[in-house]
Amino acid sequence: MGDKDGALEAYTNLARGTPPDAPWQSAVRARIVALGGRIDMMEAVQNAMPTEQQAMIRGMVEQLAGRLEQDGNDAEGWLRLIRSYSVLRETDLAKAALAKARATQLDVPMYIGAEEVRTGNLKRMAPPHDHAHTLGHFHRGDKSHVEQAINAALAAKPLWENLSWENRASIFLKAADLLAGPYRYEMNAATMLGQSKNAFQAEIDSACEFIDFLRFNVYFMAQLYSEQPGSNAGMWNRLEYRPLEGFTFALTPFNFTAIGGNLPTSMALMGNTVVWKPADTQIYSASLIMRILKEAGLPDGVINLVYVSGPDAGEVIFNHREFAGIHFTGSTSVFQQIWKTIGNNISTYRSYPRIVGETGGKDFIVAH
Numbered sequence: 228m229g230d231k232d233g234a235l236e237a238y239t240n241l242a243r244g245t246p247p248d249a250p251w252q253s254a255v256r257a258r259i260v261a262l263g264g265r266i267d268m269m270e271a272v273q274n275a276m277p278t279e280q281q282a283m284i285r286g287m288v289e290q291l292a293g294r295l296e297q298d299g300n301d302a303e304g305w306l307r308l309i310r311s312y313s314v315l316r317e318t319d320l321a322k323a324a325l326a327k328a329r330a331t332q333l334d335v336p337m338y339i340g341a342e343e344v345r346t347g348n349l350k351r352m353a354p355p356h357d358h359a360h361t362l363g364h365f366h367r368g369d370k371s372h373v374e375q376a377i378n379a380a381l382a383a384k385p386l387w388e389n390l391s392w393e394n395r396a397s398i399f400l401k402a403a404d405l406l407a408g409p410y411r412y413e414m415n416a417a418t419m420l421g422q423s424k425n426a427f428q429a430e431i432d433s434a435c436e437f438i439d440f441l442r443f444n445v446y447f448m449a450q451l452y453s454e455q456p457g458s459n460a461g462m463w464n465r466l467e468y469r470p471l472e473g474f475t476f477a478l479t480p481f482n483f484t485a486i487g488g489n490l491p492t493s494m495a496l497m498g499n500t501v502v503w504k505p506a507d508t509q510i511y512s513a514s515l516i517m518r519i520l521k522e523a524g525l526p527d528g529v530i531n532l533v534y535v536s537g538p539d540a541g542e543v544i545f546n547h548r549e550f551a552g553i554h555f556t557g558s559t560s561v562f563q564q565i566w567k568t569i570g571n572n573i574s575t576y577r578s579y580p581r582i583v584g585e586t587g588g589k590d591f592i593v594a595h
């Protein structure tokens with residue numbers, strides 16, 4: 228290891244499960260000494276920490292490092308030291324991402340085809356827990372932008388649905404890797420600020436659950452495609468899975484970043500193209516999801532993100548001949564109205580739209 232970052236990387240790798248074997252122990256212990264003692268090593272991970280916290284951790288690390296120098300076989304103490312560095316690094320990265328997001332006001336466009344659409348009709352975004360603070364503004368769209376998004380989805384459909392499923396899967400697996408790596412803290416910060424979640428709630432939602440959605444959906448897709456009819460001697464029966472005829476619509480809720488990302492991406496993974504309308508209070512994190520998907524290689528027009536009112540979206544989409552399906556999470560009353568509207572318009576469509584939704588269900592709670 229040639230520098231502090233190299234030593235820190237060794238700590239992090241070990242904390243994630245690498246066995247504390249003698250070569251690793253010796254190398255990192257030697258690096259601590261080479262860096263001028265135990266205290267210097269802390270500089271790599273605690274720059275953003277309050278002074279009193281630095282002093283507390285400094286004392287703990289001094290004690291643990293001293294034990295390790297006396298007894299290199301003290302595996303328990305060794306792992307505690309490694310984990311203290313790893314936890315401090317994650318805490319600092321989370322705090323830094325949160326501070327950066329709070330200090331930055333974003334200009335959030337719609338994403339339609341290859342374009343970032345800015346209408347000039349700006350709507351302010353603020354944390355639900357801090358109405359006085361401005362996170363930025365998004366550009367409100369109208370019915371014309373819904374039409375544009377539908378046209379973009381239909382234009383992208385032929386190439387996307389004919390792309391091999393392995394190539395489609397690779398894009399969403401790449402997005403999962405980006406979310407697990409360089410964008411993890413930025414996404415958590417967006418969820419904490421935009422949807423008023425604490426660090427734990429954001430981590431298990433916008434990072435862990437969304438990453439799992441992306442990776443497990445690929446696994447389930449491969450499993451689905453492997454299910455083929457039996458064939459007797461002299462014949463070969465084969466089933467080909469096809470996406471829906473037309474475009475699909477993702478209508479996503481305010482409260483879960485992971486659900487906001489899963490509803491459009493799961494349909495796109497299977498070869499469909501999507502018009503995505505998030506709740507206004509989830510636009511802050513939804514826009515980051517789109518940036519990650521674009522960086523992962525998602526072609527233009529496969530998912531089109533629009534910020535329009537529910538009535539405007541519904542009037543255009545549910546009266547369009549090419550409407551093929553909806554993926555929804557929200558209230559029971561809204562879902563019932565959607566189902567009713569689709570039923571009333573059934574003769575309009577070129578096929579029978581698929582209706583998939585999750586609505587509100589509440590546990591009963593006994594309060595003493």
